[in-house]
Amino acid sequence: MDVIKDQIINKSIELFTQIGVKVVTMDMISKDLCMSKKTLYEHFSGKEDLIKNTFSKCISTTIQDLENKIKNCPNIIQQKFIILEDNNYFIFLKENQTLFQLKNFYPDIYIEMITLQNNLLKSLIKNNIILGIEEGLYRPKINKKLTVEYFYLFEKIIAIDDNLSKVHLNDNLVKKYFIELLIRSIATKKGIKELEKYVSKN
Structure with missing residues (x-):
């Protein structure tokens, strides 16, 4: 474990979030860490390398x-609810100033990070x-590939679509309702029994 590298990454995400990806320089990071630029460049080849490593670490964590x-x-069934309910785990499904700057000024890194996160999320769903x-909780003849995309699309909509909050229910109830519908669409009788048991307790 490289302690210095982790310190640099942690400071970078703090500055990227507070000030902006475009504005933050290697000089600012080294100054904030009371670290020489030489040490910074021993761990990262340049700002783009640092940005890539920083966001990659955030996603992996x-x-x-x-x-x-x-x-x-x-x-x-409970696992599926946990995966889909809390989209705070998926920073690249949301929109904020930091990601807006990343998308506009470092589009290649943005696409690479989106791809990384999507692949990891889809792997969990799969x-x-x-x-x-x-x-025996899900039907054996479902198309796995399409079902993964189906559930992923739901997660993406929940993360970015404000219209769902207009149904006059709180966000958690909306999420739970749609997750229940999705699970019912692929569940066996045994799965539905487990689903109803979970829903009644939560």
Whole structure:
């Protein structure tokens, strides 16, 4: 574990968020860390390399947190709710000033980070579907590839579409309702029984 590299990345995300990806310079980062620019360049070849590593680390960390959260779920149905309910784990599904600057000034890095996050998210959804089929909770003949895209699209809509909040229910109720509908569309009788048990308790 490279402690200095982690310090640089942590400081960078702090400055990128507070000041902006475009405005922050290598000089500012080294000054804030009381670190020489030489040390900075020993760990990163330049600002673009630092940006890429910083956002990549953010994505990897959030996905790892989510994986740890779902690891001890009693069943696949509950795991699916956890994956889809909290879209705070997926920073590149939201819109904010930091990502706006990244998209406009470093479009190649932005696309690379979107792709990384999408692949990791889709991998979690795919694993859940495979395990659900193995446990008899999801129908075995569903098209796995299309189902992954189907669930991913839902996650994306929930993250960016403000219109869902206009149904006069709080955001959590809206999410739970749509997740329940999605799971019902692929669940077996056994899966629906587990789903209804989970919904009644939550």
